Amino acid sequence: MKPRLPLIVISGYLGAGKTTLINRVLAEDHGLKLMVMVNDFGAINIDAALIAEASEDTMTLTNGCVCCTMGADLFMAIGDVLDREQRPDHLVIEASGIADPARIAQVAQAEPDLVYGGIVTVVDGLSFEMLARDDQIGAQVAGQVSAADLILISKMAGPDPTLSMRLCVQARAAVFDLTEVEALAPLLFGSGIQDLPDISTMRHAPYLGWSSVSDRAFAYADLLALLKARPEGLFRFKGFVAHNDTSGWEVQCVGPTVNIKPLKTAQKMRVVGIGLRSEITAKQIDRWWGG
Amino acid sequence: MSEIVVFSAKKIITMDINRMEATHVAVRGGEILAVGDATCADQWGEVRHDDSLQDTVLMPGFIEGHAHMMAGGMWEYAYAGFHDRIDPDGKLWSGLTDIDAVVGGLSDFADTLEEDQPLVGWGFDPIFLTSERMSKKHLDQISTTRPIAIMFSNFHLMCVNSVALEIAGFDQTTNAEGVIKGTDGQPTGELQEMAAMFPVMRRLGIDFRGLSQKESVIRAYGDVARRAGVTTVTDLYSQMETEDVSTMLRVTGSDDFALRIVPALGAAEGPKTIADKAEALAKLSTDKLRLGAVKLMTDGSIQGWTARVKSPGYVGGQPNGIWNTPPETIFALVEELHSLGIQMHIHVNGDEAAEVTLNAIEAALRKYPWTGHRHVLQHCQLMGRDLFTRAADMGVCCNIFANHIYYFGDQHVALTLGLDRAERMDGARSAIDAGVNIALHSDAPVTPMAPLFTAWCAVNRQTMSGRTLGVAQCIDVEEALFAITMGAAYTLKLDSEIGSIETGKRADFVVLGDDPLAVDPMALKDVPIMGTVFGGRVHLL
Numbered sequence: 031m032k033p034r035l036p037l038i039v040i041s042g043y044l045g046a047g048k049t050t051l052i053n054r055v056l057a058e059d060h061g062l063k064l065m066v067m068v069n070d071f072g073a074i075n076i077d078a079a080l081i082a083e084a085s086e087d088t089m090t091l092t093n094g095c096v097c098c099t100m101g102a103d104l105f106m107a108i109g110d111v112l113d114r115e116q117r118p119d120h121l122v123i124e125a126s127g128i129a130d131p132a133r134i135a136q137v138a139q140a141e142p143d144l145v146y147g148g149i150v151t152v153v154d155g156l157s158f159e160m161l162a163r164d165d166q167i168g169a170q171v172a173g174q175v176s177a178a179d180l181i182l183i184s185k186m187a188g189p190d191p192t193l194s195m196r197l198c199v200q201a202r203a204a205v206f207d208l209t210e211v212e213a214l215a216p217l218l219f220g221s222g223i224q225d226l227p228d229i230s231t232m233r234h235a236p237y238l239g240w241s242s243v244s245d246r247a248f249a250y251a252d253l254l255a256l257l258k259a260r261p262e263g264l265f266r267f268k269g270f271v272a273h274n275d276t277s278g279w280e281v282q283c284v285g286p287t288v289n290i291k292p293l294k295t296a297q298k299m300r301v302v303g304i305g306l307r308s309e310i311t312a313k314q315i316d317r318w319w320g321g
Numbered sequence: 322m323s324e325i326v327v328f329s330a331k332k333i334i335t336m337d338i339n340r341m342e343a344t345h346v347a348v349r350g351g352e353i354l355a356v357g358d359a360t361c362a363d364q365w366g367e368v369r370h371d372d373s374l375q376d377t378v379l380m381p382g383f384i385e386g387h388a389h390m391m392a393g394g395m396w397e398y399a400y401a402g403f404h405d406r407i408d409p410d411g412k413l414w415s416g417l418t419d420i421d422a423v424v425g426g427l428s429d430f431a432d433t434l435e436e437d438q439p440l441v442g443w444g445f446d447p448i449f450l451t452s453e454r455m456s457k458k459h460l461d462q463i464s465t466t467r468p469i470a471i472m473f474s475n476f477h478l479m480c481v482n483s484v485a486l487e488i489a490g491f492d493q494t495t496n497a498e499g500v501i502k503g504t505d506g507q508p509t510g511e512l513q514e515m516a517a518m519f520p521v522m523r524r525l526g527i528d529f530r531g532l533s534q535k536e537s538v539i540r541a542y543g544d545v546a547r548r549a550g551v552t553t554v555t556d557l558y559s560q561m562e563t564e565d566v567s568t569m570l571r572v573t574g575s576d577d578f579a580l581r582i583v584p585a586l587g588a589a590e591g592p593k594t595i596a597d598k599a600e601a602l603a604k605l606s607t608d609k610l611r612l613g614a615v616k617l618m619t620d621g622s623i624q625g626w627t628a629r630v631k632s633p634g635y636v637g638g639q640p641n642g643i644w645n646t647p648p649e650t651i652f653a654l655v656e657e658l659h660s661l662g663i664q665m666h667i668h669v670n671g672d673e674a675a676e677v678t679l680n681a682i683e684a685a686l687r688k689y690p691w692t693g694h695r696h697v698l699q700h701c702q703l704m705g706r707d708l709f710t711r712a713a714d715m716g717v718c719c720n721i722f723a724n725h726i727y728y729f730g731d732q733h734v735a736l737t738l739g740l741d742r743a744e745r746m747d748g749a750r751s752a753i754d755a756g757v758n759i760a761l762h763s764d765a766p767v768t769p770m771a772p773l774f775t776a777w778c779a780v781n782r783q784t785m786s787g788r789t790l791g792v793a794q795c796i797d798v799e800e801a802l803f804a805i806t807m808g809a810a811y812t813l814k815l816d817s818e819i820g821s822i823e824t825g826k827r828a829d830f831v832v833l834g835d836d837p838l839a840v841d842p843m844a845l846k847d848v849p850i851m852g853t854v855f856g857g858r859v860h861l862l
Binding site: 043044069070072099102103105106108109112127128130132133134135136137139140141142166167169170250254288289290291292 | 489490491492493494495496497498499500514515516517519520522523528560562587589590591593594629640641643644645646647648649650673677
């Protein structure tokens with residue numbers, strides 16, 4: 031069986047900075063093979079030295095990432111990626127400026143071959159208040175924030191606590207100002223277990239890494255209840271959990287969303303989490319997760 | 322020089338004010354050579370008289386200004402709708418008016434399939450079946466071994482059986498919005514929205530939108546059109562890749578293909594990209610495949626509460642609808658395409674969407690004056706006199722969704738808008754009086770393609786329950802017939818070639834079994850369609 035493909039949706043109104051974020055992610059040194067589907071291929075602006083190959087609607091980078099247009103039908107495009115011989119490590123979809131990102135991201139909760147990687151909404155810190163009040167598009171712009179698992183504020187000189195608080199209340203999501211984020215990959219994709227020590231020692235890192243390996247096994251209902259009671263501030267939590275001798279669970283939690291999918295092979299429990307250093311300590315996570 | 326054929330008919334309704342009626346039409350090389358009596362073409366030399374249509378009534382071939390190629394493709398699957406419907410081969414599919422009928426009808430269809438072939442249905446509409454919700458329990462009665470998926474008429478929901486749930490991996494552990502669960506914690510079989518339907522569709526190989534690109538589908542579309550008396554049809558939101566265009570050119574180019582297709586490219590990308598594609602496509606146009614126009618989306622649908630409506634909004638207090646294209650992008654697309662001389666067909670259901678779109682066209686016109694752009698607002702369901710007047714001022718055409726009055730009028734009274742605004746929906750009278758060039762449409766496959774039925778709706782404004790909804794907006798039979806011929810031709814910029822039976826135009830006719838101007842207006846929809854004449858060649862059903 032091919033590994034499940036995590037899907038991340040990048041949302042945000044026109045001009046919020048989605049493309050800038052994608053340019054940044056593509057160029058970042060994260061060691062992941064990303065497949066990024068964008069609306070406007072012309073707006074992707076990657077250093078020519080990083081481009082291995084480019085055609086009318088696909089660009090392959092020297093780091094193994096691929097950027098392409100999604101074509102006429104987004105869901106067909108997702109199907110095509112799943113049918114590939116070699117799936118990428120993550121699929122990133124840029125939602126259109128007015129789209130409800132949940133309508134796209136929900137496919138990752140339903141489709142057994144996908145893993146829900148979360149909705150990342152980019153908010154233009156300078157214009158958000160005005161847009162959210164707009165008679166014509168305010169409700170849809172606010173909806174993109176409410177649907178988010180992670181909010182990234184763009185275009186500001188530095189963090190604005192009032193705005194962050196407001197967005198945090200509206201979305202129940204983790205909120206970061208992009209000026210305080212050194213590396214995007216841990217936030218957007220979680221991170222491989224082997225990378226964890228790097229996160230916690232990262233310069234200015236506002237988040238901490240946590241992991242656990244043990245022989246515990248869970249019934250579905252117990253696991254669901256536990257994950258739903260996840261402490262706030264532990265904004266990413268993922269891994270594999272044992273069920274019995276022949277099956278297990280693949281778990282992916284991001285922001286307020288819990289996603290559990292069955293696996294038909296025995297699993298040893300190994301989970302990782304990323305939390306906000308300002309809001310949570312490793313001890314609190316230990317206490318919640320238990321022995 | 323090709324031979325001259327003079328067709329006789331009981332009556333020829335020309336839609337040409339110079340000669341409203343005739344008994345004969347002469348055709349040479351696919352073109353109308355003369356219109357009049359039996360001697361009308363004698364000046365041109367030797368003629369051959371063809372009296373095979375002498376007991377029929379001829380009109381200009383109908384023009385369906387808003388339909389989708391999917392209307393042909395749907396028939397690869399089983400019809401499970403409430404209303405009777407006729408497939409491209411002429412077979413009548415009786416409407417399935419309760420759940421038992423749906424189960425029975427689909428069981429009969431299942432018997433025609435290979436053992437392991439999925440059963441896929443379409444057109445199911447729970448609005449009309451109020452007794453109980455369809456669930457896997459009903460579909461399991463049809464088969465417990467074959468996967469079954471029934472797509473609802475709005476394409477936002479489907480119901481599947483237990484086998485299909487298992488293939489998609491849906492069970493009590495599935496925690497996904499849209500995968501509906503019952504009180505027992507198990508999926509009921511109902512799947513809401515594309516994200517939840519995708520795992521089933523992917524595994525059963527269901528692809529409704531991809532249906533437009535195959536030869537069999539294009540041909541089925543031709544058959545659907547011929548049965549409706551349509552000789553020119555649109556495909557309004559076409560997604561054409563290079564290979565699709567060559568398939569379309571090959572199929573439409575064959576001599577036995579009796580239909581002209583006018584696709585409008587769906588604007589799914591940025592203004593510049595769409596404009597480039599439209600300009601490239603325009604260069605590939607042929608007589609029977611007219612390329613180059615663009616379709617823009619703006620809002621959703623009124624019955625789905627997703628149309629953008631002006632104050633006071635929906636009667637149930639539902640939040641205002643959603644934009645599929647935000648207003649600032651509508652402005653950007655309209656300006657770019659207008660500046661390059663590209664004609665646009667713009668979807669507007671709610672009146673706020675119509676207003677924003679007219680504002681965008683007005684802004685573009687101030688910057689790039691262009692008389693004769695003939696941009697077309699499509700659906701126009703909530704436009705009032707004020708908006709129609711603005712459309713007329715700017716030379717914007719309106720293609721009105723008249724079939725909605727019959728199919729959804731009662732719902733609009735009860736659930737979406739209330740009686741007063743429902744009575745002025747699809748207001749063809751206001752549009753004509755304001756001086757707008759109008760067409761009337763079916764939006765097939767949303768409602769069946771049948772221009773005479775569409776005209777009947779605009780004339781009588783009768784709903785499914787028999788109520789006359791907004792008598793003030795009724796139009797005359799003559800006006801309705803003009804709208805489905807010359808009016809629609811004008812919206813496609815083809816009025817110099819088609820839309821009337823007039824010397825010099827294409828010899829495209831609909832062959833009717835009765836005179837639509839003589840029958841009771843309530844019987845307009847029942848006038849029999851016998852077939853079409855396309856480019857002078859007779860294609861009877």
